[in-house]
Amino acid sequence: MDHFDLKDGVLHAEDVPLPAIAEAVGTPVYVYSRATLVRHARVLREALAGLGDPLIAYAVKANPNAAVLATLAREGLGADVVSGGEYRRAVAAGVDPAKIVFSGVGKTADEMRLALEGGLFQFNLESLAEAELLSEVAFETGREAPVAFRVNPDVAAGTHAKITTGTADNKFGIPIGEAGEAYARIAALPGLKVQGVAVHIGSQLTSLDPLEAAFRKVGTLIDALRRAGHPIAVADLGGGLGVPYDPGHAPPPSPLAYGDMVRRVTSGWGAQLVFEPGRLIAGNAGVLLTRVIRVKPGVSHPFLVVDAAMNDLMRPALYDAWHRIEAVAPHGGRMTANVVGPVCETGDTFAMGREMDAAEAGDLVVFRTAGAYAAAMSSTYNSRPLTPEVMVNGADWAVVRPRIDIDRLIAADRLPAWLG
Ligand code: LLP
Numbered sequence: 001m002d003h004f005d006l007k008d009g010v011l012h013a014e015d016v017p018l019p020a021i022a023e024a025v026g027t028p029v030y031v032y033s034r035a036t037l038v039r040h041a042r043v044l045r046e047a048l049a050g051l052g053d054p055l056i057a058y059a060v061k062a063n064p065n066a067a068v069l070a071t072l073a074r075e076g077l078g079a080d081v082v083s084g085g086e087y088r089r090a091v092a093a094g095v096d097p098a099k100i101v102f103s104g105v106g107k108t109a110d111e112m113r114l115a116l117e118g119g120l121f122q123f124n125l126e127s128l129a130e131a132e133l134l135s136e137v138a139f140e141t142g143r144e145a146p147v148a149f150r151v152n153p154d155v156a157a158g159t160h161a162k163i164t165t166g167t168a169d170n171k172f173g174i175p176i177g178e179a180g181e182a183y184a185r186i187a188a189l190p191g192l193k194v195q196g197v198a199v200h201i202g203s204q205l206t207s208l209d210p211l212e213a214a215f216r217k218v219g220t221l222i223d224a225l226r227r228a229g230h231p232i233a234v235a236d237l238g239g240g241l242g243v244p245y246d247p248g249h250a251p252p253p254s255p256l257a258y259g260d261m262v263r264r265v266t267s268g269w270g271a272q273l274v275f276e277p278g279r280l281i282a283g284n285a286g287v288l289l290t291r292v293i294r295v296k297p298g299v300s301h302p303f304l305v306v307d308a309a310m311n312d313l314m315r316p317a318l319y320d321a322w323h324r325i326e327a328v329a330p331h332g333g334r335m336t337a338n339v340v341g342p343v344c345e346t347g348d349t350f351a352m353g354r355e356m357d358a359a360e361a362g363d364l365v366v367f368r369t370a371g372a373y374a375a376a377m378s379s380t381y382n383s384r385p386l387t388p389e390v391m392v393n394g395a396d397w398a399v400v401r402p403r404i405d406i407d408r409l410i411a412a413d414r415l416p417a418w419l420g
Contacts, residue, residue: 001036001039001284002033002036002039002284002285003033003035003036003039004033004036004287004366004368006330009329009330010328010329011326011327011328011329011366013031013032013033013287013392013397014033014034014035014392014393014394014395015392015394015395016392016395016396016397018031018287018289018328018364018366019328019329019364021289021390021392021397022289022291022328022364025388025390025399025403026388026403027289027290027291027307027308027364028288028289028290028291028306028307028308028312028387029288029289029387029388029389029390029403030286030287030288030289030370030371030374030375030387030388030389030390031286031287031288031289031389031390031391031392031397032063032065032067032068032282032285032286032371032389032390032391032392032400033285033286033391033392034067034071034391034392034393035393035394036284036285036371037068037071037072037075037281037282037285037371038071038075040280040281040282040284040285041056041058041072041075041077041281042075043255044056044255044275044277044280044281045075045076046255047254047255047256047258047259048255048259048262048273048275049259050263051259051262051263051266051273052272052273053272054272054273054274054275055078055099055101055121055272055273055274055275056076056077056078056274056275056277057077057078057079057080057099057100057101057121057274057275057276058072058077058078058079058080058276058277058278058281058282059079059080059239059276059277059278059279060079060080060081060082060086060089060090060278061082061086061278061373061376062278062279062281062282062283062371062372062373062376063278063282063286063371063372063373063374063375063376064086064089064376065375065389065391065400065401066089066092066093066400067389067391067398067400068282068285068391068400069089069090069093069094069095070093070094071391072095072281073090073093073094073095073096074094077095077099077281078095078096078098078099078100078101078121079095079099079100079101080100080101080103080239080276080278081100081101081102081103081104081115082102082103082104083104083111084108084110084111084114084115087100087102087111087114087115087118087120088114091118097118097119097120098119098120098121099121100115100119100120100121101120101121101122101123101124101198101236101274101276102115102120102122102123102124103124103150103198103200103276104124104126105126105127105171105172107123107130107134109133109136109137112133112134112137112138112145113137113140113141116137116138116141116143116145117141117143120146121146121274122146122147122148122195122196122198122234122236122274123145123146123147123148124147124148124149124150124198124236125147125148125149125150125186126149126150126172126173126174127174128174128182128185128186131147131149131182131185131186131189131192132189134147134191134192135186135189135190135191135192136191137191138190138191138192139190139191143191144191144192144193145191145192145193146193146195146196147186147192147193147194147195147196148194148195148196148197148198148234148236149173149174149179149182149183149186149197149198150172150173150174150198150199150200150236151173151174151175151176151179151197151198151199151217151218151221152165152166152167152168152170152172152173152174152175152176153166153176153199153201153213153214153217153218154166154167154168154175154176155167155201155210155213155214155217156210157201157202157205157210157240158205158206158207158209158210159202159203159204159205159206159240159242160204160319160320160321162318162319163202163203163204163319164201164202165200165201165202165203166199166200166201166202166210166214172200173198173199176217176218176221179197179221179225180224180225180228183225183228183230184228187229187230194230194231194232195231195232195233195234196232196233196234196235196236196271196274197218197221197222197225197232197234197235197236198235198236198238198274199214199215199217199218199236199237199238200236200237200238200239200240200276201214201238201240202240203239203240203242203278203279204240204242204243204252204279205240205241205242205252206242206250206252206253207252207253208253208257208258208261211237211240211241211258211261212261212265215237215261215262215265215266216265218235218237219265219266219269222235222269222271232271233271233272234271234272234273234274235266235269235271235272235273235274236273236274236275236276237262237266237273237274237275237276238275238276239275239276239277239278239279239280241253241255241258241277241279241280242279243279243280243283243284243369243372244284244369245321245322245323245324245368245369246322246324247324255280278372278373279372279373281372282371282372283369283371283372283373284368284369284371285371286369286370286371286372286374286375287366287367287368287369287370287371288308288312288313288366288367288370288374288387289328289364289365289366290306290307290308290312290364290365290366290367291306291307291362291363291364291365292304292305292306292307292359292360292361292362292363292364292365293305293306293307293342293361294361295337295359295360295361298338300338300353301336301337301338301352301353302335302337302338303337303338303339303340304337304338304339304340304359304365305340305341305342306339306340306341306350306365307341307342308341308350308367308387309341309342309343309348309381309382309384310341310343310345310347310348310381311341311343311378311379311380311381311382311384312341312374312375312378312384312387313350313367313370313374313378314377314378314379315373315374315377316349316350316351317345317347317348317349318377322351323350323351323367323368323369323370324367324368324369325339325350325351325354325356325357325365325366325367325368326356326357326365326366326368327356327357327358327359327363327364327365328363328364328365328366329363329364330357330358331358333357333358334355334356334357334358335355335356335357335358335359336353336354336355336356337351337353337354337356337359338351338352338353338354339351339354339356342382342384343381343382343384344382350367375387375389375401380404380409383406383409385403385404385405385406385409386403386404386409387403388401388402388403389401
């Protein structure tokens, strides 16, 4: 459930009418609802009740805005980070370093040093070579590095190929069949404290079955590792639970159903559980607010040219993702349209033949479920300003990232002396 609703015929974020934000900040603009973020964090925590004191490490990559991170940090969430940049953002926003998990397949020595010096819950290692490097860095800095291996369970997640991570030929983790040997190898490395096992098989999962299959394999592995003498106390089950994008499709499993499955599968593990949700927390807590520039005739349907483009919201171009498109002040009419942005690529198409609220030049529309992997993946392609972000809190709202305008983009470039 989210807090974007029609009130008196106008779409509001909590108690703020979206046209007020468009007027003040301009479009396109991302609008987040603080109450929705908080709600999602609490719903998940309640769904995980009875599992001890699990660490919920929000996947920062979904939405790294400082206001989002600070909101979640106050809810007691930790952070799953995949770069030195994300680590620094999380700490700067008030996330307790002791609740930070450092994931990612290409951690550098500098990133390892940063997290070792600032503190963290655990490194999720993805290869032996990485373990060896971390051992050296830990030794150099005189700190002990708490580690888990991310294992690749070879389970098909049943999601889009570009966001599947747990099949054998994906780049992620170590093959689960080689885990025994890998743990034996790192047990002897100085500076490492082996404490866990981690898994993450993909994103926007709409069935619990692949998750359950992966977790069962992890359970078996934990047993085997303990029998071999490794002190496995932590099981990081990753993220990946899908969110509803299209009300015309069956909704993905609820957090409650997910919690029930986890309770069933992990009972008796005697391990601290870690979760790394991203989309589940942030996805439906944001919309991308855009204005129709013009309506252009098309062969089959008119083109609704909006002022947001693929650089602002890449998901449709990258994953054929479906985002609900709604008028901010619907007047009851409907239309079938191709919704496109101004960027000079055919891929800059949000929807073809979409049945939607009628809209014309000057009208405001929103892309729903744009709180995760949306602003986070935006760029300035076509020399378009970087889209601003706003957070609403009840009747109050604030710009939480101003538009990075063209003057700033131009100023960031440098002419070499030979062109001066
Ligand atoms: N943990 C790890 C190690 C991950 O790689 C990810 C996401 C997560 C947790 C969070 O997954 P979530 O709960 O959000 O599904 N840009 C794509 C999604 C990429 C997901 C990458 N990894 C999209 O827009 O659909």
